[in-house]
Amino acid sequence: MRDETHRPSPEPRCDTHAAPERVPAEAVADAHASSGGSCAGTEQGTGTVARGSETITAGSFRADTFRTDTFRADTCGTDTPAPLAGAGAERCAQERPGQGPCGDGLYAALDLGTNNCRLLIARPTARNFRVVDAFSRIVRLGEGLGASGRLNTHAMDRAVGALEVCAGKIQARGVKRMRIIATEACRAAANGDEFCARVSNRTGLELEVVDRRTEAGLAAAGCAPLVDPTCDGAILFDIGGGSTEVVWLGRRSAGDDGPPRARIRSWASMPVGVVTLAERHGGVKVSHQLFRTMVDEVTQMLDGVRQSWGLRQPGRMHLLGTSGTVTTVAGIHLGLDRYDRTRVDGAWLHAQDICEVVDRLMDMSFEERVSNPCIGAQRADLVLAGCAIMEAVREAFPTDRLRVADRGLREGMLVQLMRADGVWKRHRGPAYTVSEQYS
Template identity: 30%
Template sequence: MKRAIIDIGTNSVRLLVAERPDGGEWKTVTKKVNSTRLGEGMANNKALSLAAKERTLVAVKTFADEARSAGISDLTAYGTAIFRDSPEGPEFAKAISETIKAPMHILTGKEEAFYSYIGAAGTSGALTAVVDIGGGSTEICMGFGTDIGFRISFPLGCVRCTGQFDVVGARGIGELKKHCFELFPQADEVASVKRWIFVGGTATSIAAMLQKLDVYDASRVQGFVLKPEEVSDLLKQLFSMSYEERCHIPGLRPERADIIVAGVAILDALMEYFAIPEATVSDRDLQEGLLDADLVKPE
């Protein structure tokens, strides 16, 4: 059995192709990403720009064509924060569905949190909190196995907050973290969790940068342990660098150089607020959770 998932987010379009033998588990065949920045300018204007929509449609169609050329007919597209926030979201989702001739679903914030948790934590036998820092939103989901106890979505993301705050100096970083601290009390229920997993492009980029990976290696990112002092030091390093200097950091894709500071600041604030002594990074995330969306559904 083969299945393709196209995840359309505020910052990027991602393709996951996976296969599962009878009675077995899903195995990744292909993972690809295209940073189309659909949510550009989203902090100031909720309208989707024509250029961003065109870039995204091209990327989605390219991924859909690639999946079908590999013989995959089971294809579903999903939209996240930008589709929830923009009044044009439902209309654009319909245009995507018509273009790729496949279903296109807009996930609620709580659905996004749930499937990110399932993708990263699976059926873990320990109380776990999974954090997904995306382009337009940040989700926290706490559970034990597939029994979900709490989930929430915050309007915090690396694209959104780059537009809202001046993240090239200490003052702007301080204002962004203060904003995070004002929102995080809504998730105080997860404060006692000992096992934390971070997913999404910000987290995987941090793991890649700390390991100075010239070429992204999912096997080295998966399970990488983050310490709060490492994240704080990296944040100070990043906002003291120019955009051009960030473009040449090993482990950071150049197309993330303008938004990575905001993402790291959000993660840094979260580790500080919840006093997290360490957390692991997962290359498995929302997409992997969505592979079984027809069978496993949030309550």
């Protein structure tokens, strides 16, 4: 097995004269592991691309619309992640830019997705942040949502139980500066508001149900440090439980002494994820024919995205994947006896590496997938649906190299919060920059 995490790819880089880069280890500590794997303001050129019964949300970003995306440290209004109710709310409202947040300099980011509930608590460092506490649990909040249009009782119970653990960690750490989001399951469910009210009553956490545009922007902000600076950019894809975001990133940029900023050229969100695709087609027994059917379904959606972007063969770009599917494929490729985030995050996979792992997964029985240390019982019925989405992305945007990201929305929220508070003081610009070119 090859471990390409800590050394240059054997294949030619996008710029053969540039030195390989190593992402600082402090960016996200190994305290958390992937289990799944905001952009307020005017949206320019947003639209939908219809493919059969599915609708793909897509749009472009304008660089001059993101002043409202940064959160001010001296306000606790609707655009600011709400603190826990009770003591400390007044202190949060009185904080001054550059003075640091409440909770001994700690920030929290919580992402409640269709499949997972994830929390990071972190402290800023000189150029990035260091994770001091983390939590991740598969809750399958979106279980059965595709058929019923509603969150079921058992799924909500699981999610509330996980959120109670998160609330306890946040309170124990004294964190007052945070952002707490929910994604596709709460967006799509007819009883999403009812569930959010229940969460508030039980845990004190106020869920912010974000739109797909915000989700794409947060994923880009979190993964920007992994864009190869020798390339013209990357195609970022984030495979969730209920939706998949695809973002066209230009060359990464800097504006202060913090992490690199993402340069978003365009984005799209498809209403398909590992939970919805596996429930529609099955995930326990997956034949080669069924797998191809899943790939073709997603490929049809991506055809419209690629055409709308007008992106030609991305020869000087690479793929950047953030999801449990991608980290699982990387872990299997590396031959890990147990999942090791420090070896997976930032690893490079080549097309042949991915094909070999997907073939191995297709040949495994369900029981063998359960027993694999990089998959486990909770995701054994979802991993092939995730691979089908990944394969569709690779077919739509054919490049030889894929960089693996065990980071995403939570890291994006942390970077945005810290940057808005001026913890990297040289420049207090928007949370991330956006190219004005939409070619």
